[in-house]
Amino acid sequence: MFNYTDISTVELSLPTQIGFERVAMACSAAFARYVGFLPERIEDLKTAVCEACLNAIEHGNKGKPDARVIITMTYDGEAINVYVKDQGDGIKDIPDDPDIEKKLLHLEAPRGLGMFLIRQLVDEFEFNILSDDGHTVRIQIKGGPEVESYQAST
């Protein structure tokens, strides 16, 4: 539960339905713009948040309509941490990095790229944070030099 006076935290609750990851992307982008992130880091954040939410919807909550995806974003003056929580029991098999040549030869499934993209785009990540009521993925992304202007103005 967050502190009601905390102005560095934003929380979203999404239905378990493909398409709502776009809401999380838009919200994270607005939050990152607000704190002064560089445009390219905002794009990285959007894609990482999108993929974490898709995993939560498809694999965590397994499409169950009565489950929610809870996204909490916090800013600490340097980085944004995004926590994406679903009601699943974690990621059993974290896929290896994709091998496109194998995919083109149908030796590897074409899907399974989401976690790879998250790993590539963020500064820190943590999978399988388990609690009694679900599973959380944490991604951290730093904003770049423009963040200093936000810090100076607050």
Add this chain to the structure above:
Amino acid sequence: MGEQSSIGIDRTGDIAVFDIKGDVTSASEPHFSEAYKHPDMDGVSKILLKFDEEAYINSGGIAVLIQLLAETKRNNQTVAITGLSEHFKKIFNMVGITRFATIYGSVEEAMGKL
């Protein structure tokens, strides 16, 4: 939710331009499959994928593109890409798509070099 993709085919000689509108997600698979099997594709040896710079592309959409690349590789067709934002150029490079499809800055440049 979101904008469903649609693909128009513009044929010039042995080059087919796929004019891709809207989101590219796992839901785009039937559109790509239908476009690739369209009668206008008979005799095509080169395909240019033209994206919207504002396009929303997720990992499911990239998987659909990889399936398309697998088909083109099997049929000895050349694939090129244009219209991507800088962010998605980086993503396509990360995933390895650029090893099998060259990215060009514009349709004109791609058509000149294909």
